[in-house]
Amino acid sequence: MEIKTTQFKHCDVVKVTGRVDSATSPRLAEEFAKINDDGRYKIVMDFSDLEFISSAGLRVLISTLKNCRRYNRGDLVLAGMPENIHSVFDLAGFTSIFKIYDDVLSAVGSY
């Protein structure tokens, strides 16, 4: 798994490539925590090159989402989600919880 974070004026874009599973999800949690610790709570996660995400990764997303939305200070929105991953999100009931955009541009524009 590779993580690349780009800081924009209104939000941070976190692009994750490869697999998010029990081995790699702690690193993703650390990356989100680092952004939140810097006082930034508006995040876009770019899924376009994500191959796989397990429930360990989904747990990281949920806890980050809760932290970002606290006090109405921000959000974690998702962009460019491949169809097979979208199906797993749907099954887990996550499509009604997260805002999911077709691409990063629309997601960044939502802030």
Next chain:
Amino acid sequence: MSTRIFPGRYESLAEVAEFVRFEAKEAGLSFKEVFELETAVDEAVSNIIEHAYGGEGIGEIICTTTPVEDGILIILEDHGQPFDPSCVPVPDINTHLKNRKNHGLGYFLMCQLMDDVRFEFTNNHNKLTLFKQHR
């Protein structure tokens, strides 16, 4: 039938996935079915490491794949503590975000994505059989 033995570490997950993907494609599963199988197997192996062995580096996981007429069977064996799926609470996937508890989500996904999930426990030996049918 193919068998591979993996160390019970989270780092093994990517290798297990690669092995299962290859065997599932050979068995004629579609791209979507292969992905669903990969997700279920990942959850199963993670559960073995976390719950049966109680941590990484304790024991190994034996993975056997068997192509059958209408799909593929995946058997995962370990020598950890028995993992009783009836103890896993079913997550309420329709609840509000603040009440959302995500423990049990892996097992829930595994059952939803597979056509059959079976656990067998004998002396110091756990056997999980997953079946994925191709359409």
